[in-house]
Amino acid sequence: MKxxxxxxxxxxxxxxxxxxxxxxxAIALLIMSGNSLADLPYQLIDTYPHQPALFTQGLELYQxxxxxxxxxxxxxxxxxxxxxxxPTDSISGSALPADIFAEGISQxxxxxxxxxxxxxxxxxxxxxxxKLLGVFPYQGEGWGLCASVVKGRADHFVMSNGSDKLxxxxxxxxxxxxxxxxxxxxxxxxxxxxxxxxxxxxIANQWHTxxxxxxxxxxxxxxxxxxxxxxxxxxxxxxxxxxxxxxxGVAYDASDDSWLVTGKLWPSIFRIKxxxxxxxxxxxx
Ligand SMILES: [Ca+2]
Numbered sequence: 001m002k003x004x005x006x007x008x009x010x011x012x013x014x015x016x017x018x019x020x021x022x023x024x025x026a027i028a029l030l031i032m033s034g035n036s037l038a039d040l041p042y043q044l045i046d047t048y049p050h051q052p053a054l055f056t057q058g059l060e061l062y063q064x065x066x067x068x069x070x071x072x073x074x075x076x077x078x079x080x081x082x083x084x085x086x087p088t089d090s091i092s093g094s095a096l097p098a099d100i101f102a103e104g105i106s107q108x109x110x111x112x113x114x115x116x117x118x119x120x121x122x123x124x125x126x127x128x129x130x131k132l133l134g135v136f137p138y139q140g141e142g143w144g145l146c147a148s149v150v151k152g153r154a155d156h157f158v159m160s161n162g163s164d165k166l167x168x169x170x171x172x173x174x175x176x177x178x179x180x181x182x183x184x185x186x187x188x189x190x191x192x193x194x195x196x197x198x199x200x201x202x203i204a205n206q207w208h209t210x211x212x213x214x215x216x217x218x219x220x221x222x223x224x225x226x227x228x229x230x231x232x233x234x235x236x237x238x239x240x241x242x243x244x245x246x247x248x249g250v251a252y253d254a255s256d257d258s259w260l261v262t263g264k265l266w267p268s269i270f271r272i273k274x275x276x277x278x279x280x281x282x283x284x285x
Pocket of ligand 1: 059145146195196249250
């Protein structure tokens, strides 16, 4: 994309200096204004094994364990393992009933909240023994979920449904209180999938792309994007991945301010670091 930017800048300069064609300048300006955001650089810190049978839908780090929900009817499950993993670690978890399609998970106040795609009911699960603690309804499809906890305001969940919309739910009632459209330069960005909240940031996988979007959750603005194509290529090296084996799964590790990312059926989990872009001052929803 940098090359393209340089290319269009050179078009602009030539048009400007020559001043021969106002039309050429206008076209160059038009193309530049529609240019997408530059990719945010990241650093690959570590690579860990990931069970390639997992159809990753949710990823969450909580008290030294990595929780993961795996989708598809008849195969859905939620599992946990110590993280970083070692070969002798045991994996705990629970297989889910055949009519449940596990989707995004998020830990909130010591409980796991899990969406179930089109079923319209979320499950509240005990993270130690994987017992069902409760059920909550939600509107539309449920894809990704993260708990947004910011000092000084009420806690929320943020939920994606595969569109450009992020739904804000009150964490105490799970009621829908606000819907935000995610946009880049004013254009809707859809296919939002697995999420991770960090303060007012919402980090989102975009389904069927290698993009990790850094979103200002308060207004839906995409602040930056990470292009994780190199990680997808690395994950594809062990054996060719299926078309649906796409980037999905992002979890924040507060211990070293890093992020764990993986994909459906990927053999690896990657730890990356990047610098979050600054947020503008604004009151929250
Ligand atoms: Ca997550």
